[in-house]
Amino acid sequence: MDPVPPQDPLPPEDPVDQIRRLLVRADDVRKAAPERAQPELAWEQAAELLDEARAWLEDIDDVEVRRSQAAAITRRAADLDLDALAPMLEPSPDVARAPTQVEDPDRVPPGQRLTPGWPVLHVGTVPDLAPEEVRVIVTGRVRERQVLSLAQLQALPTTTVVRDLHCVTRWTRLDNTWTGVAVHEVLDLAGVAPEVTHAVISGHPAYSTNLDLEVLGASDVLLAWQHDGAPLPPVHGGPLRLVVPSRYGWKSVKWVTEIRLLDRDVPGYWEERGYHDVADPWQEQRFRDGE
Numbered sequence: 467m468d469p470v471p472p473q474d475p476l477p478p479e480d481p482v483d484q485i486r487r488l489l490v491r492a493d494d495v496r497k498a499a500p501e502r503a504q505p506e507l508a509w510e511q512a513a514e515l516l517d518e519a520r521a522w523l524e525d526i527d528d529v530e531v532r533r534s535q536a537a538a539i540t541r542r543a544a545d546l547d548l549d550a551l552a553p554m555l556e557p558s559p560d561v562a563r564a565p566t567q568v569e570d571p572d573r574v575p576p577g578q579r580l581t582p583g584w585p586v587l588h589v590g591t592v593p594d595l596a597p598e599e600v601r602v603i604v605t606g607r608v609r610e611r612q613v614l615s616l617a618q619l620q621a622l623p624t625t626t627v628v629r630d631l632h633c634v635t636r637w638t639r640l641d642n643t644w645t646g647v648a649v650h651e652v653l654d655l656a657g658v659a660p661e662v663t664h665a666v667i668s669g670h671p672a673y674s675t676n677l678d679l680e681v682l683g684a685s686d687v688l689l690a691w692q693h694d695g696a697p698l699p700p701v702h703g704g705p706l707r708l709v710v711p712s713r714y715g716w717k718s719v720k721w722v723t724e725i726r727l728l729d730r731d732v733p734g735y736w737e738e739r740g741y742h743d744v745a746d747p748w749q750e751q752r753f754r755d756g757e
């Protein structure tokens with residue numbers, strides 16, 4: 467009889483192997499969550515496995531490999547968020563239900579489903595901002611840096627658009643009426659330097675995202691203070707948020723504080739964590755790579 471081969475007593479030390487192993491476990495835990503008495507505990511456990519996986523990223527020397535592993539981890543984290551969000555896809559307080567509820571494939575990007583409510587999504591806590599406290603700084607490669615109050619923004623030409631909101635966690639809210647000032651008006655005030663290609667837009671409390679100049683300057687990209695005819699509720703970015711209808715929701719910075727114009731692309735909060743730089747929902751550009 468052949469002897470039983472001895473088992474390798476040590477786990478493999480290759481960080482990519484370690485990450486793969488942790489992702490498989492996280493996937494298993496997540497899939498089993500619905501059968502558990504307390505699915506929240508399973509989600510927590512899966513999130514811990516993802517944290518462990520993230521810690522291994524530091525041991526990967528190759529930048530490209532590290533980025534693609536980071537994206538693989540982030541994709542799982544987003545799946546977890548989606549599961550945890552599912553029971554909460556209901557209207558925010560004081561916000562009317564979305565009027566359109568048809569599953570029209572021309573309106574709903576691939577992999578999205580409609581929500582009648584308006585889920586609240588952000589990292590950190592809602593800042594308590596009085597309208598008088600709002601300032602938007604327009605800076606970087608500009609002719610003249612601007613520090614604009616809400617009153618100054620509201621004195622510029624006002625625009626109203628009706629647009630759909632698509633979150634990377636797979637919910638879509640149709641027919642949002644946004645009122646505000648088009649960002650291109652604000653850019654004109656500051657004067658965009660010829661070498662500008664991109665912008666980083668920041669918001670409370672330490673959030674940011676990147677956009678290319680062409681997208682930021684589109685006529686339906688607004689700094690908005692009203693939604694469906696009412697002042698924007700604080701949980702949804704009030705008193706003032708950015709709205710970028712052509713991109714996944716993470717580009718629509720709530721409680722916006724700064725627009726910084728740059729001659730290169732610099733990733734923001736989620737882009738650093740593996741989300742796609744462009745984020746076109748019709749192309750399903752959720753993550754940096756297809757993993």
Ligand SMILES: Nc1nc2c(c(=O)[nH]1)N[C@H]1C(S)=C(S)[C@@H](COP(=O)(O)O)O[C@H]1N2
Nearest residue numbers: 586587588589633669673702715716718720
């Ligand atoms: N300041 C800030 N803005 C943010 C976020 C955030 O975490 N912080 N999350 C983004 C994400 S992922 C989405 S989908 C939308 C959600 O907007 P809502 O909460 O009004 O639905 O806000 C975006 N703007």
Ligand SMILES: [Mo]
Nearest residue numbers: 633634715716
């Ligand atoms: Mo999102």
